[in-house]
Amino acid sequence: MKLSKVLTGLAGCVLATASLTGCIVVDHGDDHLTRGSLTVALTIDGSDDPWECFDHDVSGVAVSVEDEAGFVVEAVGDCDDLGLTIDGLSDGYYDVDVWLVDFDGYAMSDIVRVEGVDVLEGADTLVEVDFPWRWIDP
Numbered sequence: 001m002k003l004s005k006v007l008t009g010l011a012g013c014v015l016a017t018a019s020l021t022g023c024i025v026v027d028h029g030d031d032h033l034t035r036g037s038l039t040v041a042l043t044i045d046g047s048d049d050p051w052e053c054f055d056h057d058v059s060g061v062a063v064s065v066e067d068e069a070g071f072v073v074e075a076v077g078d079c080d081d082l083g084l085t086i087d088g089l090s091d092g093y094y095d096v097d098v099w100l101v102d103f104d105g106y107a108m109s110d111i112v113r114v115e116g117v118d119v120l121e122g123a124d125t126l127v128e129v130d131f132p133w134r135w136i137d138p
Contacts, residue, residue: 036119038065039085039126040098045133053079056136057102058109064097065089076101091121098129100136110135 040063044052053059058079065073065086077084079100094117100109112129119125 034122035088035090036121037085037087037124038089038094038096038117038119039083039124040096041083041126041128042079042098043082043128043130044100044136046130048082050080050082053082056100056133057138058100058136059103060101060105062099062101062107066095066097067092068094076105085124089119091119093118096127098127100131108137 040061042048042061044056044058060076060079061082061084062076063074063084063086067090073086073089075084075086096114096117097111098114099107099111102108109131112131114127114129117125117127
């Protein structure tokens, strides 16, 4: 008997056994499952010192990301982190709105809009935003 027939039969038995237990693993590679991410890096009046958040009574940074079809994802992060990352975005162009919020979640700054941000699958896209002190409402 040829070795190839034995290996083929053995592989068939393994697959049949796996199907009876409900365990079939199909590996298409991870490339098609990867998504992109968008990171917003924040500075206040040109500084990346977290104390700027405290000095201006800012609690958080809010981000709204809108894709070409109008689907919106919003997130709020701690201002002390000076930014946040939104994962799971598909390939495409996004409009990004960023604003600062107080401890109650109310907007306390102008909105900075960055249009046409290109997000690629499997990559992190960086958007840098600065809020001059005069854009922040005390």
